[in-house]
Amino acid sequence: MPYVTRIFLIFLLFYSCWGQNSRRDQFMKPQLIMDTIEVKAGMVIGEVGAGHGYFTFKLSDRVGDTGKIYANDIRKSVLETIEEKCEDENIKNIITVLGETEDPLFPREDLDMIVMMMVYHDLEKPVIFFKNLKKYLKQDANVIVIDRDPDRWGEGWDHFMTKEAILDSVQKSGYELVRLETFLERDNIYIFRLGE
Secondary structure (H helix, E strand, O other): OOHHHHHHHHHHHHHHHHHHHHHHHHHHOHHHHHHHOOOOOOOEEEEEOOOOOHHHHHHHHHHOOOOEEEEEEOOHHHHHHHHHHHHHOOOOOEEEEEOEOOEOOOOOOOEEEEEEEOOHHHOOOHHHHHHHHHHHEEEEEEEEEEEEOHHHOOOOOOOOOOHHHHHHHHHHOOEEEEEEEOOOOOEEEEEEEEOO
16 A cells, blocks of 8 residues: 555544544533543553553543543453554553453452443443452542433433442442532433442
């Protein structure tokens, strides 16, 4: 393939990804989410189901050089995408973690927070998964679930879990709801903490 054609295709790919992310930013409001869940510089955060890293890199920017993001997924291919971007952009505070369907396999037991964006509805055994998260959390650390609210969208959103179903399954795992935020157009933000 000629050099000019390759450059043009790379440009189109970049522009397409940038456009998708900027549109996604408009309804996801990632900066407002991070303000709401209190992501701060220096924090060590586990992200479950990082995918291609949409939220991973935003978390990385927010925690800065003194913080760390453990980006988990069960698909090696998407983690490789994150690793390539980290290498290309010299990002040092993201570590990818290949997990299992019932355990993210985070390498630390002192996480300040665990975040799950658009993941909860895909967990095969959410109660077991949440029980397995306990060993990775600092005392009083929050677990954040950001997921679509099908009750706001009517028919055709059956793939997602209702607010009641999420609350019920997480509470069965021994967590309590600290706060529920509903300011996003499509999604709920659940802030959980281990119960007494």
